[in-house]
Amino acid sequence: MSTSVEYGGKTVYGAVLGILMLEARFPRIHGDIGNATTWPFPVQYRVVRGASPDKIVRQDPMVLVDKFIDAAQELVASGCDGITTNCGFLALAQDRIARAVPVPVATSSLMQIPMVQAMLPPGKKVAVLTISKASLTPAHLKAAGVAAPEDIPVFGTDQGRAFTRCILDDHEAIDFEACRLDMLDAAREIVETDRDVGAIVLECTNMTPYAHDVRKATGLPVFSIYTFLKWFHQGLVPDRFRLELDDPRAGLF
Secondary structure, three states, rough: OOOOOOOOOOOOOOEEEEEEEOOOOOOOOOOOOOHHHHHHOOEEEEEEOOOOOOHOOOOHHHHHHHHHHHHHHHHHHHHOEEEEOOHHHHHHHHHHHHHHOOOEEEOOOOHHHHHHHOOOOOOOOEEEEEEOOOOHHHHHHHHOOOOOHHHHEEEOOOOOOOOOHHOOOOOOOOOOHHHHHHHHHHHHHHHHHHOOOOEEEEEEOOOHHHHEEEEHHHOOOOOOHHHHHHHHOOOOOOOOOOOOOOOOOOOOO
16 A cells, blocks of 8 residues: 555644634734744634723633634644643633543643643742733632642732733834833732742743743743743644664664
8 A cells, every 4th residue: 555645624724723812912022822933833813803902811711612612623624633721711712612622732831730730849839920910710720620720929010011911902002112011010029928839830822922021030931821832832732853773782872
């Protein structure tokens, strides 16, 4: 039998990560999940109409969960082998979406918390930096797989100059330097408030462009939706390595 036969079944090939997007108009700089040039691999997007940042973060996102499921199913039909979202608060929808599609689902950066905690030295813990401390609840953390949400300190950019207000209120123009300063203020608050914090998980997918700044300001490892999805994608499309089958010693030295 010929080994060159290929089988289809998809519409799009080579872009296996599908991203469910909130409906928003604010600008998305390099590093933002919604900027396609952020990714070192192709991605596919679907916008969930009516799912504004305000409705998903400040209100109940589960009201719109059926729309997210419909969009996720469209992405799978289009060729995606894994689904994610562009808002950490959609951890609440993890179970519903995962049960509705036949591929792995990684809704939220918060899902990294148990893995990061397991890597830390004894006595150290993970802190979460979120776009809305006022809205992030233990239920979000529990839905993300955190066994003891009460042990996770949460910090936010709620009182900052621009970041929370401009994104959640969906401004067409944003001062990104002001956003960077908001992130630095919140980062310093983390290390000044709790010396037992050993790593930071960024809840918001719009925070990735500032991860380097947060790392530099705190000296702590910083995990974001970017770190999570690069790991996730690696499982969907593992790197291929040359096998020196003819010489078992090849490649050992």
